[in-house]
Amino acid sequence: LFSDRFRYVRQHFDALEQEHILPTVQDEYLYNLCRPERLLELVFGFVIYEDGTKKIARYQQYFAITKTLQRIRKPEHGKRPGGVIWHTQGSGKSLTMVLLAQAIALEKNIRNPKIILVTDRIDLDDQITRTFRKCGRPVENASTGQQLITLLESKSDAVITTIINKFDAAVRRLSQPLTSPDIFVLVDEGHRSQHGMFNIDMQKTLPNACYIAMTGTPLFKKDKSTATKFGGIIDSYTVDQAVKDKAVVPLLYEGRYAIQKVNEAPIDNYFTMISEPLTDYQKADLKRKFSRADQLNIAEQKIYAIAWDISRHYRDNWQGTPFKAQLVCQSKDAALRYKQFLDEIGLVSSELLISPPDDREGEESAFAKSSDRVKQFWDKMMNEHGTPKKYQDNLINRFKHSAQPEIMIVVDKLLTGFDEPKNTVLYLTRSLKGHTLLQAIARVNRVCPGKDFGYIVDYYGVLGELDEALELYSSLAEFDQADLMGTLADINEEIKKLPQKHSEVWDIFKTIKNRRDAEAYSQLLRDLAVRTHFYERLAQFAKTLKLAMSSLTFHQEVDAKTIDQYKDDLSFFLKLRSNVIQRYSDAVDYSQYEGQIQKLIDTHIQTDEVKVITDLVNIFDKDKFQAEVEKTEGASAKADKIASRTAKHISEKMDEDPAFYRKFSEMLKDTIREYEEHRISETQYLSRVRELMDAVLSHTDEAIPPALHGRDNAKAIYGLTVEGLAEKIQDTDTRTGIALQAALVIDDLIQAAVLDQGKPVVDWQYKSNVTGKLQIDIGDYLIDEVRDKYNLSLTFEEMDALAEKFIEVAKVRYR
Known part of the structure; x- marks a missing residue:
């Protein structure tokens, strides 16, 4: 490690090793990660490639798998004990399944293991199958009960994936159960008692199998005692832990149920509220469009009002950034209405993804017939895309990889198993409860550059104003409060931090007596440490203000004068930031949040004074x-x-x-x-x-001899030689003469070694036969023509160090 690139710090660590210093927590973590047996274990069993990307297990995945292996190694009463792995959504559950299947297959004490991955839905089954294939693991998908039986009885070592209802057919077809204790059933979302690890048909088919449930949401209170019979919790990784680890982003909740109630009063009340910041011309155009609501019935007016609010909310806060949104509706018919109204309003782009007309979704009655409007829309989608699968795949691909659609409208689709890091806002307009609610809100918790939070905007009143413990809400009453810790936070709790964030920026400039003296601010920021504090605090203030400006409650509770003051101060500080970055040439990367700040400027700060920060102009230009x-x-x-x-x-x-x-x-x-x-x-x-x-x-000064003009590498060697001989030769003329001769000869030696027909040999810097020979040749020259010839007191260590410096310069210049 210290032999080449980091040789200069070896002395520091050698000295540190001699001191009696207590190990820090970080030292302990590094030791436990890097000790040989752990490192070899990680390399051997916990590294996979997904679509060519090398991935290593996170700590929670490592410990979940090692705990599971410890549990299953010794069968009890002819059966290996299983249990539940609860790792919150977004923390890599699918890859945990791949790693666990791999670990079981590699386990020495288990001969010919048969591994089955079970889900309750075809789309989850497809997702897990794709994940295994992306990671290069052999996998067979059992699409029928007979195929499942065939694969279970075969000697293939491929992982089997299937859905839960195939076991019903398997029970009827099997002449007798498969009793091997080396069958492992990994059940995705297996906490649900109507299927999963408690499924009777599955246990009849595989009575001695080891059942391991993988869940991204907590167990219901009533299921915990039942789960204990199957081994209980093997490992848990809660939302709270994942947020602290930054494996997922925290979720902020805002109740906007009042938007629905606005239509109980004259609709002009709502028009007045949303048109306040507009010009007279814009208000007239808005009034013309909004008069459409007068022609609608009460139910449609509510949808129209919410569609307006969603359009404005997304346009003002997210449009033009990489971030997308999902809109969850109560039925296909309502979803189609939202699509129609969003298109009419024309502020955002959207797509609608639904199931076939005869498939029940959301709050639709099992006996209700689909409307002609839904059937017509479905026929249009089939004409455009060909099949339901292509329809879904094409829309998902557009959402993930294209600028449009900005909003995906759904009923039940994509509420589980849909992972897109840019998905940031979830608009709820229907009731969701229990696991479905927790799975749905987790669609927006994935980590993405520039994304600080996921946002849940609730128009239905699923959780009202979020002023109680989460378990007290009927929609989440079946969970223990401890298991819900960190799931959601009220957006108002973050907004309450705004005055403090504002004060923290001003606090940097508290010594400035005249607040109108612009130069004083720039002078105070001359020190890099002070500038760094300023950049960080300003970023926090800007992001919190952007969050506040997106909230209905903030505008209702904070007076206009205070809001204007926040906006004016932000404008001033952003202009100051732009000036000092240019003035002091700071190489600060703001790419992660610059787009969001620019969105805030464009929407809420009407000024030309705040400039977008661009790359610094090079002095060569x-x-x-x-x-x-x-x-x-x-x-x-x-x-x-x-x-x-x-x-x-x-x-x-x-x-x-x-x-x-x-x-x-x-x-x-x-x-x-x-x-x-x-x-x-x-x-x-x-x-x-x-x-x-x-x-x-x-690149010259008076001290450089004319003979070196045009030979930049020789100039660099000359300068290093003069430095190296400074304490050895007092006479300046003698020192510069020796250095000049050495620079010319050593540069010739380097060129002869690393150039081929005037061009550098490819990757010569990494070839020890080239660099090693150069080290020897340069060392010989320094011994014979410098040390011995001029009788200088140069040690071998000093000459080796000089030779290394010459070669390091050559590595940069001849490449």
């Missing part, structure tokens, strides 16, 4: 950079911009000529220090940094 500098007001600000951009250039080029760039880096630091200590004026500061920038760009 003289005309562009000069134009940028000229636009900067004040000699000090101009000098800061030149100094910081020059320092950035030096940092980027340091490895190409360490001695040269170190020298100018120190000169630049000295100049900045003199200005900060008021020893030079703004004009002198600007003049000096311009001179330093020009010297750095030309």
